[in-house]
Amino acid sequence: MKIAVMGAGAVGCYFGGMLARAGHEVVLIGRPAHVEAVQRQGLRLQTRLFDETLSLAAxxxxxAAAGAELLLFCVKSPDTEAAAQALRPHLAPGALLLSLQNGVDNAERLRELLPVQRVSAAVVYVATEMAGPGHLLHHGRGELVLEPVAEALLPTLxxxxVPAEISPNVRGALWAKLILNCAYNALSALARLPYGELVQRPGVPAVMEDVVAECVAVARAEGVQLPADPLIAVRGLAQTMPGQFSSTAQDLMRGKPTEIDHLNGHVLRRGEALGIPTPANRVLHTLVKLAEARPG
Structure with a gap:
């Protein structure tokens, strides 16, 4: 299968790398420094189980996505529209797009922009980071939850x-992941701490509980059916990913814009529209925006 990865950061390189390792023809589409490193020396895929360098196109x-049967759409949520418009002329009519992105509405936005394509939202649970140009470091997990339109892809994954399952309630699963992100991402970024250390700090668990309660109230008002108690998942995440810094933390530490508008900011906006107070999410969103604007 020919596979293109649009937005070849940590998530895209992990799943694209795993598919390339299985023998598929993968092309990574990303930023110049990363692309040049992969073209020069390949993609280093360093996981807990293996450390290999893969030769693949970038x-x-x-x-470069022309002719791809599968496209892993991994750009940051603020870049969804621009990336979709750039891809539109090059997409094969029958190509399947998997939105491997944070947030809950990216697949809907892609369907509006690319109405002739098959699009599946994907809930992603993986701990990864780019340790340097062309060097993917995998800390753990790596499973996907997909919509029924992507069921034929399960044997390939x-x-x-790559463990994957089909869910009839991907919207609920996306909201469950959003709640995890709202609880951890901003706090990890502001404190510059990985999850395991973060939850040990005084006051943090209580703040997380406040954030979760607000998110759950907004989700219920939206008619979302959450698949499980999100507070249990929030309490357990630090145990399964103790050394992981949030993607928001990684962005801030590298001086890059974050996705906070599509995390706590999304809950804030929907809460305002539905008349539900979300003060904890408002404060975290505001603090991250201030940190983004800080010089240096």
């Missing part, structure tokens, strides 16, 4: 070592 141009 490009800075969306045109399984053979590549």
């Amino acid at each position: 490009s800075t141009e969306p045109a 399984a053979l590549a070592g």
